[in-house]
Each structure stands twice: as C-alpha cells, then as structure tokens.
Amino acid sequence: MDHNLAVLIDGDNIPSAYVKEMMEEIAKHGNPTIKRIYGDWTNPHLSKWKSVLLENAISPIQQYGYTQGKNATDSAMIIDAMDILYSNKVDGFCLVSSDSDFTRLATRLREAGKRVIGIGEKKTPDPFIVACDRFIYLEILKTKDKEEQPEVVKGKPNKKQSVDRLTPRVINFIANTISDVADDDGWAFMGDVGSLLQKKQPNFDSRNYGYQKLTPMIASIDQFEIESRENNNNSKFKLIFVRNKE
Structure with a gap:
C-alpha cells in the first residue's frame, strides 16, 4: 500500500x-x-x-x-x-x-x-x-x-558523462556497509545493503554515478562479487546477494 x-x-x-x-x-x-x-x-x-x-x-x-x-x-x-x-x-x-x-x-x-x-x-x-x-x-x-542520457558501454557509464566518480572512498563506504549486514560467509542481501547505504548517507544514489540501479553499479566494481539465488516466495524474481572479494 x-x-x-x-x-x-x-x-x-x-x-x-x-x-x-x-x-x-x-x-x-x-x-x-x-x-x-x-x-x-x-x-x-x-x-x-x-x-x-x-x-x-x-x-x-x-x-x-x-x-x-x-x-x-x-x-x-x-x-x-x-x-x-x-x-x-x-x-x-x-x-x-x-x-x-x-x-x-x-x-x-x-x-x-x-x-x-x-x-x-x-x-x-x-x-x-x-x-x-x-x-x-x-x-x-x-x-x-x-541530450543528457548517459551512454552505457558494457554496463558502465561513458566517461564523458557528467557524473560523480566511483572513488576509493566511495568503494570503501560500500565495502564497509556490505560487511555490516553480511552473514558469517560474508554474503549480504542487496536490498539490505541499499537500505543501510541510504541510512548512513541520505544522498547516496547509484544515479549519481551514472547507474540506474545499485546492482549494476556494484557489479562494475572488481572488489565485489555478486550471486543470484532462487526466491522461494516468487519464482519470477531472483534474490541478489553481494560480498567483498577476499
């Protein structure tokens, strides 16, 4: 509702x-x-x-x-x-x-x-x-x-577009947030990661970096590993999990 x-x-x-x-x-x-x-x-x-x-x-x-x-x-x-x-x-x-x-x-x-x-x-x-x-x-x-639509090449925004850079500081912020909500094996549900990122930093938005969604943005960063799992409650949608690579 x-x-x-x-x-x-x-x-x-x-x-x-x-x-x-x-x-x-x-x-x-x-x-x-x-x-x-x-x-x-x-x-x-x-x-x-x-x-x-x-x-x-x-x-x-x-x-x-x-x-x-x-x-x-x-x-x-x-x-x-x-x-x-x-x-x-x-x-x-x-x-x-x-x-x-x-x-x-x-x-x-x-x-x-x-x-x-x-x-x-x-x-x-x-x-x-x-x-x-x-x-x-x-x-x-x-x-x-x-005229302002970001060009995307292989899932990544074109460097010419006017967006914020994914700096080491931003990447570390994401990595620490993943660790905060991860299970014993290091995996974190993407929805929980997104919610905590915004609680910590209200203006955090993947669109600031040229990505319409959080998952493709995190997938573009080599430091992270993404896994898609079956959803027992809804077979049409997968559950996305992420963890920091060792």
Whole structure:
C-alpha cells in the first residue's frame, strides 16, 4: 500500500524545468495527496511555474516578500508542514528545496515519526541533506532527456558523462556497509545493503554515478562479487546477494 505524502515545494529555490521528472520520482515513494508550492506569485521570476501547476495539480500558496533579499516562502512552508503533521493525514513529507533553512523542519518531522524525502540541487548544504531520510538530487532526474542520457558501454557509464566518480572512498563506504549486514560467509542481501547505504548517507544514489540501479553499479566494481539465488516466495524474481572479494 502506498504511503500518503505531502509535497511542499520552495518555489523561490527550485527551477520549474524539473517538475515533470520530480513528480515522477516522488510517485515511486508514495502517493502525493497534498501538493503545494510556495512563493510570491506577484514576482515575475515565478512565471514559468504558473504554466506547469495545473498540469501537475500543484496548489500555489501566496507568500509576499516583506523583506528584500529574504526567502519569503520559508515561514509559510514551515507553518503548513506543522499543520499537516498535526492533522495526521500523511505518512511522510517531501521537502523540495536547496535551502538549509529547512534543516530543523526535516529533523522535527522525523522526530514525529514521519519519513522525510528531500529533493534539491547539488548545491544543497549538507545539514539539510543529512536531516532527511533520503535526499535526491534534481540533476540526476534530467538524465531521461535525450541530450543528457548517459551512454552505457558494457554496463558502465561513458566517461564523458557528467557524473560523480566511483572513488576509493566511495568503494570503501560500500565495502564497509556490505560487511555490516553480511552473514558469517560474508554474503549480504542487496536490498539490505541499499537500505543501510541510504541510512548512513541520505544522498547516496547509484544515479549519481551514472547507474540506474545499485546492482549494476556494484557489479562494475572488481572488489565485489555478486550471486543470484532462487526466491522461494516468487519464482519470477531472483534474490541478489553481494560480498567483498577476499
């Protein structure tokens, strides 16, 4: 059963060009029953958002900018989030912003037992990222566009594409996480590995490195060994396990 999500968007801080891919991504995590975007709609810089709101059933919330140079949406978005929290109508929140001012809000919502998914650009400060259960970069959602689609050769991303590198530090992070959930023989269920990676580092995502899924990314690294096993509960799907090579 899908979890009900409240999607709250900082219109002053997020480009409208990402809205289609962003809503598709949110749908993977739950049912967005509340969708609101905050901003000063008298400001011309939000004009591009107006054309996509109706198409995506997003409700605009007016917040006048009383002080020049200040983000007017912060207080309105935070107040609404707390009202929604106390209404107990949703299971989680999706906070769409690259602004660290929402760090405390994310922490408070998680303290109340709600799942918090953050979405923002790669410029987002670390405090907001780590305050979320999961954080997704907007830039990786645009790879569906033909001009930005990563080229894949034998399961590996083309070196020309603009993605993060699989550095020794990243590989060691994965190796340590595998060890954390491995059985006595060193094997770890891939689903458990993925869950723990995101708990340790909310912005960890295989798409940051040019891979749509975690399994092909780990399979591309010589340090790891992957094994496919029969699933007694569902013969159509295999269970994937991974371990560090000795």
